[in-house]
Amino acid sequence: MDIETKRESSDDRRLLGDGRGQTNQDYIIGITFLLVSVLFVFGYVPGLYASYADPVDGTEFTQADRAAEWLVENYSVDGKENVLEYDATDPSVGIMELKDPPGSEFETFRNESSINTTTNRRAKPNVNVMIVNSSQLNAQQLSEPILNANGDPLEFGDDYANQSAATSRRVVDLNRTDKAAEARGEINGTDKYCTPSCWLIVRIW
Template structure:
């Protein structure tokens, strides 16, 4: 009689194991896909703003630099005359506001001997809103009397746009 029970009892088959593991792996993959999309931060700055910042930086270097030596006097005069408003209009795009500044490579503002910035122009003051920026490494050329310790020939031209 015992032998009859064994023949009618069913154990786990290879197909049952394969289906169970397949469902388990599919469930794990769905959970990880869902978690990554939930935890990824949304970027408030779009590709259009990044493109606009790149175009403005490229244009400034093309118009006011020769062999990456930025003519700071001409650029400062042009920005004072037309301002960054003109650059934003010419380059088109979603950004309403922007700024152009010249910094040292460590990120601090490059200043003249009197403490004023060598080049800093903006449409309105930046107040921490999301912004796209683009930077170009240039050498500064011009009649600037720079602060002490600003002997490094390389500077960073930073263009930032925001809406």
């Protein structure tokens, strides 16, 4: 009788031991799955939504660079690379074509520089082009566009209000003086807008 009782007690201990071991294993497996799930949520989900929320990605940077290159190639004076043809008093000359007639030349620029591309996720991007005096850039490399003699900014396209945007820059000069300003004695036969140079800035968002 004593032998059987001891044998049953030993069997009971083994069963209880096996039960406790199984519980520990379940706990460890459960914690592991929980940690993996949490890491997945924190690592994947924010990136999924960011691709829709962030207005700037690699596509916009490529487009901005291509657009800046197109403007320099198409509006530079023959034989003078990065010297843009410009006349503030004649909107049919050079870079000022982007302003007059409203929209038409700018739309041509958008089409020919392959900016007007759409996908299932995105509409046509916003585009802003401005010319600034490099000597007026602040620490953040921001500046207001140059104003011509009529007080009009050398800025074209969509309004830019310091929002997040892909940016491409080119160092340029303006070839034509502002005849009206020269007549008033404000400038002396040479272009004083770019001192020592100007920046052509293209922003896309």
